Amino acid sequence: xxxxxxxxxxxxxxxxxxxxxxxxPYTSDREWLIxxxxxxxxxxxxxxxxxxxNRICNMAYPVISKLDFSELNILEIGPGILRHxxxxxxxxxxxxxxxxNKCVNFSTxxxx
Numbered sequence: 001x002x003x004x005x006x007x008x009x010x011x012x013x014x015x016x017x018x019x020x021x022x023x024x025p026y027t028s029d030r031e032w033l034i035x036x037x038x039x040x041x042x043x044x045x046x047x048x049x050x051x052x053x054n055r056i057c058n059m060a061y062p063v064i065s066k067l068d069f070s071e072l073n074i075l076e077i078g079p080g081i082l083r084h085x086x087x088x089x090x091x092x093x094x095x096x097x098x099x100x101n102k103c104v105n106f107s108t109x110x111x112x
Contacts, residue, residue, distance in 0.1 A: 044080055061087045
């Protein structure tokens with residue numbers, strides 16, 4: 001795992017200062033509540049649906065369409081709105097989405 005191989009000063013910038021704050025969010029924290037309310041989906045919309053993020057996604061679709069997902073077990077972290085599913089060939093054994101509750105609810109769709 002990458003998170004075990006990089007220096008902690010980089011790790012905490014990417015995944016948070018777990019030594020200081022632990023693994024569970026403080027659900028009453030003001031910034032956590034703001035993030036849960038709308039910042040996550042706003043962040044996704046502004047980075048993946050517009051500008052360079054959108055261009056990168058659009059360049060990835062032809063690559064994805066060349067891969068055969070038949071009989072694979074897929075774990076997708078941060079699935080967003082799943083617009084890439086139309087480019088997947090084959091039917092995986094399993095397709096697991098891993099994200100915040102709000103985003104997974106936002107990402108619900110039929111995969112077969």
